[in-house]
Amino acid sequence: MAPVKVTKICCIGAGYVGGPTCAVIALKCPHITVTIVDLNKARIDAWNSPDFSLPIYEPGLVDVVRQARGRNLFFSTDVDKGIEEADLIFVSVNTPTKKSGVGAGFAADLNYVELATRRIATVARSSKIVVEKSTVPCRTAESMRTILEANSKPNCRFDILSNPEFLAEGTAISDLLSPDRVLIGSLQSPEGIDACESLKEVYANWVPQERILTVGLWSSELSKLAANAMLAQRISSVNALSAICEATGANIDEVANAIGYDSRIGPKFLRASVGFGGSCFQKDILNLVYLSESLHLPEVAAYWRQVVEMNEYQKRRFSKRVVDTLFNTITGKRIAVLGFAFKADTGDTRESAAITLIKDFQSEKAFVNVYDPQVESEQIWMDLQEASPLMPLETIKKQVSICSSALEACKNAEAVVIATEWKEFKDIDWEAVYAGMNKPAFVFDGRLLVDAERLRKIGFRVTTIGRPSAVA
Numbered sequence: 001m002a003p004v005k006v007t008k009i010c011c012i013g014a015g016y017v018g019g020p021t022c023a024v025i026a027l028k029c030p031h032i033t034v035t036i037v038d039l040n041k042a043r044i045d046a047w048n049s050p051d052f053s054l055p056i057y058e059p060g061l062v063d064v065v066r067q068a069r070g071r072n073l074f075f076s077t078d079v080d081k082g083i084e085e086a087d088l089i090f091v092s093v094n095t096p097t098k099k100s101g102v103g104a105g106f107a108a109d110l111n112y113v114e115l116a117t118r119r120i121a122t123v124a125r126s127s128k129i130v131v132e133k134s135t136v137p138c139r140t141a142e143s144m145r146t147i148l149e150a151n152s153k154p155n156c157r158f159d160i161l162s163n164p165e166f167l168a169e170g171t172a173i174s175d176l177l178s179p180d181r182v183l184i185g186s187l188q189s190p191e192g193i194d195a196c197e198s199l200k201e202v203y204a205n206w207v208p209q210e211r212i213l214t215v216g217l218w219s220s221e222l223s224k225l226a227a228n229a230m231l232a233q234r235i236s237s238v239n240a241l242s243a244i245c246e247a248t249g250a251n252i253d254e255v256a257n258a259i260g261y262d263s264r265i266g267p268k269f270l271r272a273s274v275g276f277g278g279s280c281f282q283k284d285i286l287n288l289v290y291l292s293e294s295l296h297l298p299e300v301a302a303y304w305r306q307v308v309e310m311n312e313y314q315k316r317r318f319s320k321r322v323v324d325t326l327f328n329t330i331t332g333k334r335i336a337v338l339g340f341a342f343k344a345d346t347g348d349t350r351e352s353a354a355i356t357l358i359k360d361f362q363s364e365k366a367f368v369n370v371y372d373p374q375v376e377s378e379q380i381w382m383d384l385q386e387a388s389p390l391m392p393l394e395t396i397k398k399q400v401s402i403c404s405s406a407l408e409a410c411k412n413a414e415a416v417v418i419a420t421e422w423k424e425f426k427d428i429d430w431e432a433v434y435a436g437m438n439k440p441a442f443v444f445d446g447r448l449l450v451d452a453e454r455l456r457k458i459g460f461r462v463t464t465i466g467r468p469s470a471v472a
């Protein structure tokens with residue numbers, strides 16, 4: 001048998017990963033028809049919208065979709081048709097942390113992966129290469145293979161590959177166009193290696209051969225969890241050091257710069273912050289913790305769990321610092337929170353540190369003005385409601401207001417809290433912000449974003465992560 005030449009791809013799941021990833025495949029492989037399917041009709045309608053009001057904000061994404069949509073890139077709710085026609089299927093559905101049952105709060109909820117796999121098994125009438133794109137615990141491909149093989153029809157074989165995605169939101173398109181690496185895991189059988197070759201050929205249309213790594217299935221699955229755990233561990237490490245800086249007078253920026261010069265450590269991902277957010281880091285580490293516990297490795301589980309605990313500590317520490325600095329009470333005071341997304345250049349709010357901060361300010365009975373350039377108001381209300389399920393939305397709305405500009409959010413506030421590193425917050429008219437605020441006017445920079453010295457000259461009292469309050 002020779003590797004199958006892929007001409008039709010289907011991607012199940014039109015989310016933050018499925019959408020951009022397969023749009024880039026379509027762009028770079030005009031000879032391949034790519035159909036992205038999803039059960040969520042509103043999402044598919046947005047992908048198909050005539051004015052390109054896409055369901056996610058990602059720099060450069062509209063250009064890619066504009067070039068490929070209708071040519072060889074299609075979005076549809078007809079999942080079965082997509083499956084039937086494809087020779088290679090990406091499973092790119094969500095794998096959130098389980099909310100109930102065995103492993104609740106830690107294990108990945110694989111229900112969506114299983115449902116998509118069962119749909120493939122039911123619908124497929126010809127052989128398929130099934131590619132696990134979602135982030136899953138080690139050995140999930142084995143369960144997918146069992147489901148597919150138990151349901152396969154005559155002359156219909158399924159080969160499973162693992163091809164985890166490493167894109168980061170906000171830079172998804174550039175990450176996809178020039179990835180550090182593409183990882184493909186397969187069974188080391190002749191059929192597994194052929195399937196791997198087929199997918200490798202797709203990526204080889206734009207990714208240099210030496211950046212396409214091929215490994216065993218389980219290594220591939222574990223490498224994804226490991227990469228996220230290592231990245232998050234760097235942030236928790238630098239955040240832990242930021243607490244020492246605040247207590248000693250050292251400056252976390254200087255410390256991070258100094259250690260990053262060591263080529264064994266490297267300068268990236270050492271930015272102290274109010275805490276990491278996003279849909280992946282916490283979920284994937286908790287998944288790794290659960291996996292370690294299931295494998296009877298409690299010390300390993302405790303090691304990784306601490307990365308998440310340090311992140312929670314960092315968020316709590318920051319809110320407390322706001323309260324302490326504002327003369328130990330923020331009751332009845334107005335706090336402007338600039339940024340609601342979990343990082344800049346995305347409209348995604350999953351696990352955003354801003355949600356925790358606002359909840360803390362609410363419980364201290366402060367009034368909160370929020371502004372984010374990309375996040376829809378509806379999303380903010382949904383997140384705040386989810387964070388305080390026992391509080392009626394009307395009560396939340398009495399304490400929190402959503403503003404349409406940073407300047408508006410800061411008006412009559414006692415303090416500005418920078419929760420997301422949007423570039424526009426660096427460049428706002430800080431003199432005008434100062435003029436509109438109650439005095440003394442405080443700025444809390446949770447992202448090491450603004451020029452503290454400049455703001456101090458205007459009259460602000462500035463507190464920065466990783467610097468003691470007096471000299472911040």
Ligand SMILES: NC(=O)c1ccc[n+]([C@@H]2O[C@H](COP(=O)([O-])OP(=O)(O)OC[C@H]3O[C@@H](n4cnc5c(N)ncnc54)[C@H](O)[C@@H]3O)[C@@H](O)[C@H]2O)c1
Binds near residue numbers: 168
């Ligand atoms: N968001 C990221 O930056 C990122 C990066 C790398 C990996 N990942 C991983 O990729 C996976 C997807 O993440 P995401 O952020 O794109 O999730 P998402 O929630 O944005 O998208 C998942 C989509 O799958 C659809 N879906 C679920 N079950 C389906 C089914 N049976 N049939 C058809 N559609 C179905 C949902 O409606 C949803 O639109 C997760 O495992 C995640 O951990 C995410």
Ligand SMILES: O=c1ccn([C@@H]2O[C@H](COP(=O)(O)OP(=O)(O)O[C@H]3O[C@H](CO)[C@@H](O)[C@H](O)[C@H]3O)[C@@H](O)[C@H]2O)c(=O)[nH]1
Binds near residue numbers: 166276281344
């Ligand atoms: O030095 C840093 C770098 C990041 N962050 C924060 O960490 C979080 C995650 O940032 P980032 O990793 O850039 O974005 P994600 O989209 O969550 O991407 C991560 O998670 C994805 C999902 O698995 C992986 O594919 C990516 O490789 C991995 O970087 C954000 O809140 C950032 O603000 C910091 O606080 N300091």
